[in-house]
Amino acid sequence: MNATMRREIDEQVKLLPELQPRLAEAADGLPRACGRILAGGCGDSAFAPQALQAVCRAMNLPLEAKTSMDIACFTPLTDTDTVVLSSISGGTKRTVEAASAARAAGARVIAITCHGDSALADVATRTVVLPFTPLSRKTPHTLDYTITLLSIAEVLRSQAGLADTALAPATSDLGMLLRGAKERVGRISEDHRPEGKLIILGADGDLGTANYTAAKFHEAGGLVTFCAETENFVHGMNFMLDPEDTLVVLGSTEAAVRRGRSVVNAFSSLCRTYLLTTETGHAAPDVILRRVFQLTFMVQELCLAVSDKLGLSLEAPRAGRPRGAEHLEAQTRAMAS
Missing domain, CATH: 3.40.50.10490 (Glucose-6-phosphate isomerase like protein; domain 1)
Incomplete structure (x- = not known):
């Protein structure tokens, strides 16, 4: 029924191994951190660093996973910190604010986004541009999330000083x-x-x-x-x-x-x-x-x-359930504020 989400899930099998070498190369072009590394964003971009905690331990690389609001409002930063912020659109308001707060504190900001000309990229010290175009942003995000996972993992792998092929087997078969x-x-x-x-x-x-x-x-x-x-x-x-x-x-x-x-x-x-x-x-x-x-x-x-x-139409606002348009309008107002 939900062909777009099905297609996105299936596309991961092809795109993740294809993108891994390109993401590794981009990550190896970044300067090495000299202090703490923090990573975060909003929604899926906040969950991805959380999900990578065991990967970081295996690389002997401490990572502080944060939300954008936490970084923007509640985290003291210094000029020795490196902050990795992810946003597919590059326009997520709270994430841009987090980047601005980090830069104001003297921290280095690495942006991960599909858009090198976005607000997030404009504020960041360096940007990793994701080399793909999302298939859809209307269904529960799948492909976007796993590519974000891989891109953050590659940045952390490079910061740990591991070879550019170290994570490649993760995307095989x-x-x-x-x-x-x-x-x-x-x-x-x-x-x-x-x-x-x-x-x-x-x-x-x-x-x-x-x-x-x-x-x-x-x-x-x-x-x-x-x-x-x-x-x-x-x-x-x-x-x-x-x-x-x-x-x-x-x-x-x-x-x-x-x-x-x-x-x-x-x-x-x-x-x-x-x-x-x-x-x-x-x-x-x-x-x-x-x-x-x-x-x-x-x-x-x-x-x-x-x-x-359940017969849900995932590309419709609120998957076709009642008051979908009202929910979408309220979400848009909240995200813009």
Whole structure:
């Protein structure tokens, strides 16, 4: 039903390996950071650095993942800091403000955007121009997000002093990952009940992927979806569970899978519970990045499957649900303010 989102998801298999060498080359042209590295943006551009935390640890590169508002308003910066800010359009107001605040503090700003002539690029010290054109900005974002993930990962890889091919294996044979992802979430989408809530849990970098998941369901017509850190969920939020709800825990590390399994088992008598995992264990940065892609593919497929099941028209405002135009107008006003 939602052919555009289907096409975007499938296009990742082709575009990610094609763009990796070009993004690596662009990243290697950037100056090396001499202090802290912070990365962020709004929406998906904030979730991507969160999702890359384990990748950064594998590269021995500390990273502070922030939102644009956090950087613009609440984070003290110095002239030794490097701030990586992502925006597909390059015009996201709060992200441009974050870049301006960072530059005013003397920090170096690296912009990641599709538009080298954008407001964000104008403020930034250096810009990585993403070498692709988004297929659509109306459906829950899929291709845009994974390219943002890869571009940020390449910038961080270069800052860590690793070779330009270090992350290339992460983008190999993505078709296999995508096929497996669709199979893994089939039962969850079939069991999902529209009158219930969807709760997505994750820990460490998986919390970034969980935040991304919730955002996709919000974009899919405002489906009621909540996101939380796996451990924090069991300290009060668990009381919101009802029999018609679906609880999904994400896990790509041994600790996350271990805790996720115990949480799924504990609440299985209250609602439908599922554990979505990848392989775990210590690994090189490219292997960990591949796990991030794998989990991301799973939740993209889940969002599309549920949307198709519910008959949602994802390219329409609020996916065709009532008052879509009013919601879109209110969002536009809020983003511009």
